Amino acid sequence: xxxxxxxxxxxxxxxxxxxxxxxxxxxxxxxxxxxxxxxxxxxxxxxxxxxxxxxxxxxxxxxxxxxxxxxxxxxxxxxxxxxxxxxxxxxxxxxxxxxxxxxxxxxxxxxxxxxxxxxxxxxxxxxxxxxxxxxxxxxxxxxxxxxxxxxxxxxxxxxxxxxx
Amino acid sequence: xxxxxxxxxxxxxxxxxxxxxxxxxxxxxxxxxxxxxxxxxxxxxxxxxxxxxxxxxxxxxxxxxxxxxxxxxxxxxxxxxxxxxxxxxxxxxxxxxxxxxxxxxxxxxxxxxxxxxxxxxxxxxxxxxxxxxxxxxxxxxxxxxxxxxxxxxxxxxxx
Amino acid sequence: xxxxxxxxxxxxxxxxxxxxxxxxxxxxxxxxxxxxxxxxxxxxxxxxxxxxxxxxxxxxxxxxxxxxxxxxxxxxxxxxxxxxxxxxxxxxxxxxxxxxxxxxxxxxxxxxxxxxxxxxxxxxxxxxxxxxxxxxxxxxxxxxxxxxxxxxxxxxxxxx
Numbered sequence: 001x002x003x004x005x006x007x008x009x010x011x012x013x014x015x016x017x018x019x020x021x022x023x024x025x026x027x028x029x030x031x032x033x034x035x036x037x038x039x040x041x042x043x044x045x046x047x048x049x050x051x052x053x054x055x056x057x058x059x060x061x062x063x064x065x066x067x068x069x070x071x072x073x074x075x076x077x078x079x080x081x082x083x084x085x086x087x088x089x090x091x092x093x094x095x096x097x098x099x100x101x102x103x104x105x106x107x108x109x110x111x112x113x114x115x116x117x118x119x120x121x122x123x124x125x126x127x128x129x130x131x132x133x134x135x136x137x138x139x140x141x142x143x144x145x146x147x148x149x150x151x152x153x154x155x156x157x158x159x160x161x162x163x164x
Numbered sequence: 165x166x167x168x169x170x171x172x173x174x175x176x177x178x179x180x181x182x183x184x185x186x187x188x189x190x191x192x193x194x195x196x197x198x199x200x201x202x203x204x205x206x207x208x209x210x211x212x213x214x215x216x217x218x219x220x221x222x223x224x225x226x227x228x229x230x231x232x233x234x235x236x237x238x239x240x241x242x243x244x245x246x247x248x249x250x251x252x253x254x255x256x257x258x259x260x261x262x263x264x265x266x267x268x269x270x271x272x273x274x275x276x277x278x279x280x281x282x283x284x285x286x287x288x289x290x291x292x293x294x295x296x297x298x299x300x301x302x303x304x305x306x307x308x309x310x311x312x313x314x315x316x317x318x319x320x321x322x323x
Numbered sequence: 324x325x326x327x328x329x330x331x332x333x334x335x336x337x338x339x340x341x342x343x344x345x346x347x348x349x350x351x352x353x354x355x356x357x358x359x360x361x362x363x364x365x366x367x368x369x370x371x372x373x374x375x376x377x378x379x380x381x382x383x384x385x386x387x388x389x390x391x392x393x394x395x396x397x398x399x400x401x402x403x404x405x406x407x408x409x410x411x412x413x414x415x416x417x418x419x420x421x422x423x424x425x426x427x428x429x430x431x432x433x434x435x436x437x438x439x440x441x442x443x444x445x446x447x448x449x450x451x452x453x454x455x456x457x458x459x460x461x462x463x464x465x466x467x468x469x470x471x472x473x474x475x476x477x478x479x480x481x482x483x
Contacts, residue, residue, distance in 0.1 A: 070367060151362070153357050246425070
């Protein structure tokens with residue numbers, strides 16, 4: 001009888017030592033005892049709203065003095081992003097050139113810069129602060145049309161895409 | 165740099181000699197500018213506008229026994245201000261003798277031999293000079309056709 | 324707290340005076356936004372770009388005996404739509420007589436005295452006015468001299 005108990009006790013003790021020293025979420029009740037817990041973030045805030053996001057800021061209007069500016073005319077835009085892992089922004093404008101018009105006459109213009117012609121990829125999930133960008137606007141034919149206010153609309157489109 | 169300066173100077177000099185020089189530019193709504201119009205004294209063909217004509221008849225008839233015969237010539241002129249035409253009549257050889265084909269002679273004298281226009285612009289102004297033949301000369305002369313040549317000299321004078 | 328509020332207020336005021344104010348933010352995947360590109364009618368120095376130049380010659384010589392003499396001036400303009408330059412030429416003292424240094428006179432009159440452009444944009448457009456002197460009552464009665472007078476050009480912007 002004693003031998004059986006001894007073996008059983010040995011078995012119990014062996015089983016006791018076979019169990020990993022750190023157990024998750026278990027109470028620690030022994031001196032030196034240890035337990036583990038897991039930290040994990042959510043992609044939602046405490047109200048349950050997704051926290052991943054971005055802002056691409058573009059001007060409502062860009063005014064070009066008649067004849068253009070000697071140092072160049074620019075459409076200044078910017079972006080910030082805080083996206084999920086593996087995601088980036090893809091930003092593009094709807095044209096590389098066009099005509100400013102007063103309804104009767106036209107002033108042709110071309111655009112050059114990031115997001116023009118080819119979508120601009122931010123390349124990172126999280127920006128360090130606000131990133132500023134410029135699109136150069138080159139207008140021609142100033143002397144060919146009556147002096148008036150000519151305008152056109154440039155449309156930006158922003159997509160969240162995978163970082164490849 | 166020197167070449168550029170030389171070209172720039174040439175351009176400036178070329179512009180400087182170009183005619184006509186524009187004296188006024190008007191650049192504001194309601195703005196004004198003035199220009200001078202001026203006549204030239206030359207015509208469009210480059211000829212001098214001023215001139216005159218003294219018209220003298222080829223022949224002047226003196227009737228037999230006429231002691232005093234008035235003969236005429238006309239002057240047309242358009243000259244500069246304060247300028248007139250002076251015409252002087254004189255015997256060409258200054259002998260004051262008419263001769264016929266047989267060399268018979270008939271003496272005469274001239275009067276009113278100088279005429280001066282009263283204005284720079286006259287049109288067919290008539291002037292009279294006088295040929296005088298004395299009665300004694302007529303009486304002594306063989307009846308014939310006597311002639312002599314007169315010279316008219318026209319010159320511009322201040323009036 | 325007060326310091327933080329003060330800084331925030333300064334930032335807001337600074338942003339308020341910054342030009343241009345960003346009016347459009349795109350914050351949605353696939354979102355779009357529009358920016359208006361437009362010209363001003365002033366150049367970068369703040370000067371009104373619309374303008375014109377009427378270039379008139381200093382002297383206009385009339386040959387003696389010429390009953391009709393044409394003279395040329397030039398107009399260059401870039402104006403607002405449906406506007407045009409109009410130029411009128413007349414005798415400055417409206418007596419229509421040329422005079423010489425001695426006070427002698429030579430009457431004349433002007434034809435083709437008004438020129439109006441057909442549109443806002445013309446480049447070095449040549450315009451002609453004519454000085455007329457009558458042969459009988461003018462040239463034939465005048466001592467040959469240099470007669471002159473001053474003409475007045477007036478330029479204005481009219482509807483094209």
